[in-house]
Amino acid sequence: xxxxxxxxxxxxxxxxxxxxxxxxxxxxxxxxxxxxxxxxxxxxxxxxxxxxxxxxxxxxxxxxxxxxxxxxxxxxxxxxxxxxxxxxxxxxxxxxxxxxxxxxxxxxxxxxxxxxxxxxxxxxxxxxxxxxxxxxxxxxxxxxxxxxxxxxxxxxxxxxxxxxxxxxxxxxxxxxxxxxxxxxxxxxxxxxxxxxxxxxxxxxxxxxxxxxxxxxxxxxxxxxxxxxxxxxxxxxxxxxxxxxxxxxxxxxxxxxxxxxxxxxxxxxxxxxxxxxxxxxxxxxxxxxxxxxxxxxxxx
Amino acid sequence: xxxxxxxxxxxxxxxxxxxxxxxxxxxxxxxxxxxxxxxxxxxxxxxxxxxxxxxxxxxxxxxxxxxxxxxxxxxxxxxxxxxxxxxxxxxxxxxxxxxxxxxxxxxxxxxxxxxxxxxxxxxxxxxxxxxxxxxxxxxxxxxxxxxxxxxxxxxxxxxxxxxxxxxxxxxxxxxxxxxxxxxxxxxxxxxxxxxxxxxxxxxxxxxxxxxxxxxxxxxxxxxxxxxxxxxxxxxxxxxxxxxxxxxxxxxxxxxxxxxxxxxxxxxxxxxxxxxxxxxxxxxxxxxxxxxxxxxxxxxxxxxxxxxxxxxxxxxxxxxxxxxxxxxxxxxxxxxxxxxxxxxxxxxxxxxxxxxxxxxxxxxxxxxxxxxxxxxxxxxxxxxxxxxxxxxxxxxxxxxxxxxxxxxxxxxxxxxxxxxxxxxxxxxxxxxxxxxxx
Numbered sequence: 075x076x077x078x079x080x081x082x083x084x085x086x087x088x089x090x091x092x093x094x095x096x097x098x099x100x101x102x103x104x105x106x107x108x109x110x111x112x113x114x115x116x117x118x119x120x121x122x123x124x125x126x127x128x129x130x131x132x133x134x135x136x137x138x139x140x141x142x143x144x145x146x147x148x149x150x151x152x153x154x155x156x157x158x159x160x161x162x163x164x165x166x167x168x169x170x171x172x173x174x175x176x177x178x179x180x181x182x183x184x185x186x187x188x189x190x191x192x193x194x195x196x197x198x199x200x201x202x203x204x205x206x207x208x209x210x211x212x213x214x215x216x217x218x219x220x221x222x223x224x225x226x227x228x229x230x231x232x233x234x235x236x237x238x239x240x241x242x243x244x245x246x247x248x249x250x251x252x253x254x255x256x257x258x259x260x261x262x263x264x265x266x267x268x269x270x271x272x273x274x275x276x277x278x279x280x281x282x283x284x285x286x287x288x289x290x291x292x293x294x295x296x297x298x299x300x301x302x303x304x305x306x307x308x309x310x311x312x313x314x315x316x317x318x319x320x321x322x323x324x325x326x327x328x329x330x331x332x333x334x335x336x337x338x339x340x341x342x343x344x345x346x347x348x349x350x351x352x353x354x355x356x357x358x359x360x361x362x363x364x365x366x367x368x369x370x371x372x373x
Numbered sequence: 374x375x376x377x378x379x380x381x382x383x384x385x386x387x388x389x390x391x392x393x394x395x396x397x398x399x400x401x402x403x404x405x406x407x408x409x410x411x412x413x414x415x416x417x418x419x420x421x422x423x424x425x426x427x428x429x430x431x432x433x434x435x436x437x438x439x440x441x442x443x444x445x446x447x448x449x450x451x452x453x454x455x456x457x458x459x460x461x462x463x464x465x466x467x468x469x470x471x472x473x474x475x476x477x478x479x480x481x482x483x484x485x486x487x488x489x490x491x492x493x494x495x496x497x498x499x500x501x502x503x504x505x506x507x508x509x510x511x512x513x514x515x516x517x518x519x520x521x522x523x524x525x526x527x528x529x530x531x532x533x534x535x536x537x538x539x540x541x542x543x544x545x546x547x548x549x550x551x552x553x554x555x556x557x558x559x560x561x562x563x564x565x566x567x568x569x570x571x572x573x574x575x576x577x578x579x580x581x582x583x584x585x586x587x588x589x590x591x592x593x594x595x596x597x598x599x600x601x602x603x604x605x606x607x608x609x610x611x612x613x614x615x616x617x618x619x620x621x622x623x624x625x626x627x628x629x630x631x632x633x634x635x636x637x638x639x640x641x642x643x644x645x646x647x648x649x650x651x652x653x654x655x656x657x658x659x660x661x662x663x664x665x666x667x668x669x670x671x672x673x674x675x676x677x678x679x680x681x682x683x684x685x686x687x688x689x690x691x692x693x694x695x696x697x698x699x700x701x702x703x704x705x706x707x708x709x710x711x712x713x714x715x716x717x718x719x720x721x722x723x724x725x726x727x728x729x730x731x732x733x734x735x736x737x738x739x740x741x742x743x744x745x746x747x748x749x750x751x752x753x754x755x756x757x758x759x760x761x762x763x764x765x766x767x768x769x770x771x772x773x774x775x776x777x778x779x780x781x782x783x784x785x786x787x788x789x790x791x792x793x794x795x796x797x798x799x800x801x802x803x804x805x806x807x808x809x810x
Binding site: 075076077078079080106107108109110111112113127132133136137138139140143164 | 411413414424426427429430431434439440441442444448451471473475495513518519521522523583584585586625
């Protein structure tokens, strides 16, 4: 018969009875089976990204839902009473109630990119008491993304240099031109992250662009809703059906845009506030980029 | 288009009577059965309570596979992965999955045809069905959430081939074929075509099948198909060509062979085990005696003859037949087909054996596991015994002298291997000893 798979029995713990550090440890342990970068997983801390192979645990993006489910399975909370917040009851919030299974609602995990940020999410949602000392050590989502981009750029540069060594003739010339472009990009990125104010300005600009696109979508929805209201009194059922479907489509796009905007807003609001932990991480990746750029420029 | 020569340069095995080629070879040479009684089959009141499952523990699996990959695999994928890693290593390809294999370069000229007959039944029974049973009690939109995100890759038809593609970084065609019990042999034929026609320099080919009761349950429901009279003596249950054969013994496992163009193999100094001279698959059209479960004898004969004709090999040059021979009432019909195809009198039939006598019927993996047995015997010069048929079936007594009951040490020149499957499909492979040129 089939080989026996070891079964892990998870005993859920009341979040009110454990510390942030204990919750973090459980979260890291719970994602082991999805971590393809086992070396990084085994030394993971609050600020190790779940995704990515260079400094992350190597969890594939297709497994993001499993991370959230793993967190849900491990903890109990008193915020279990479902209170409808939309007229049709499809959207709810969770209020204080009986101790029960933790439930992360759709979109609430959008910023939980590291174990530390997952713990912060539990605190922000009221499942755990806030712990400022712990949160002081947690790198914000904004800086996780800034640092991650830096590592990716550094890796791309190193790979481009590695490729160059194996080529000759016109192929080498082409690869060299690509390396030069990548080097310029890395230098400019290194300079950008050195200056917290400049970084914040750049992130704010991206946010403003996304916000404008979101607002345009909101206007589109208002118009569609108005058209539907106008048609509702008539007898043209085909037109009403078509308008309804158009409105539903815009609502879906708006919902997706809102989720994206929330991430963007978080990045824009945090990029200018650099904590000591974040400054150390930025200094580390800047040092690496400078060294790799120096090597690349000598190619 | 010129036909390129194809050689076998590596093999890997996960079989009920041995995990790894060395263990498998030892078991075959010793005539050791991997068939055992299974408590779970008894608990579920199966009529057939015996089967062949590879003796593997989770710890042994995790010595080869990264844990994160292992959790995303069904049984057949695990067996396929282990066999593929052994195959690649034996062919001189460096593979270490525990050391960040995602960074290794893509092998653009290498692909895989890795067959599977039934697929992820363990996932369906153990993971999917319990979740669906509780789905009506879940919140709206959350009925399937508890399945997690790895279900689709574990139940999709191509689960075994994409596993090999990922672990070995294959850049050529990566596909799964399925033709019931002919699957493994057909996969070898498909890979052979890729190399012959120059679409690939190398192909990992073979078959895998899980050994979960879910895979076997449908056959048990057919009653007269599985062996039901040897629950007390499991090792005696698989009796191909035997007088007491009463049905096949279900089993699971995997085998992978690396096929390679002769030029590529020579260029990289690969170990060459034998040459795959020709291969063919066909169907009997479910006519003239052929049905869903029984082959049209004319189809079988045509398939075998085509392979010999393509290679220009005379029947008298064949050293060994590794038959499909399942331990059912079809065995005497198969022997008749061999005699017709080779146009030989019964007393001149080459040695004929059934590897299933020791490993049971591994369904989608059968052709591949038996092809590995064929290649190993050819390259090392031995013939493994066909066990449990000391009393030959009365209808084929005329060929009794061709059935080896004990190990025979003998150089072999050509070994022919055939498989037949539900749906009246046939496959045949002809291997030649590698003589150095």
